[in-house]
Amino acid sequence: MSMEYSVPIYWRNRVNYYKLIGGRCKKCGRVFFPPQSRCPYCSSDNVEPVSLPRIGRLLSYTVSYNPPEGYKLQTPLIIGLIDLGETRIIAQLTDVSLEEISEGIEVEAVVRKIREDRTAGLIHYGYKFRPVISH
Numbered sequence: 790m791s792m793e794y795s796v797p798i799y800w801r802n803r804v805n806y807y808k809l810i811g812g813r814c815k816k817c818g819r820v821f822f823p824p825q826s827r828c829p830y831c832s833s834d835n836v837e838p839v840s841l842p843r844i845g846r847l848l849s850y851t852v853s854y855n856p857p858e859g860y861k862l863q864t865p866l867i868i869g870l871i872d873l874g875e876t877r878i879i880a881q882l883t884d885v886s887l888e889e890i891s892e893g894i895e896v897e898a899v900v901r902k903i904r905e906d907r908t909a910g911l912i913h914y915g916y917k918f919r920p921v922i923s924h
């Protein structure tokens with residue numbers, strides 16, 4: 790998955806732990822996630838970091854009962870398409886059961902373990918989304 794971070798990068802970015810940072814293209818104006826040095830839409834390198842809202846709306850989701858190696862402990866793996874206003878992102882859903890999920894619910898970004906690479910001894914962290922609990 791393109792959204793994951795290796796441990797060193799994760800710690801280097803810990804100041805932004807609770808911020809969801811994407812990129813904005815100064816040429817075509819589109820917003821994308823994760824941030825990258827070149828716009829995925831028009832290939833311009835005139836991009837700047839932009840702070841994305843951590844709360845979005847679940848547009849749709851898909852469930853995998855046979856996830857790839859490294860994700861087995863997270864079965865079923867729930868992947869959602871999330872509307873963040875200026876952009877849409879695809880991310881794993883967490884802290885939720887299938888019964889609690891429906892299209893249109895509010896979800897918020899949290900940092901969680903994404904997967905373990907046992908041969909390299911690495912744990913990858915990245916953003917996942919969980920339902921916003923209303924009290």
Ligand SMILES: [Zn+2]
Nearest residue numbers: 814817828831
């Ligand atoms: Zn662009």
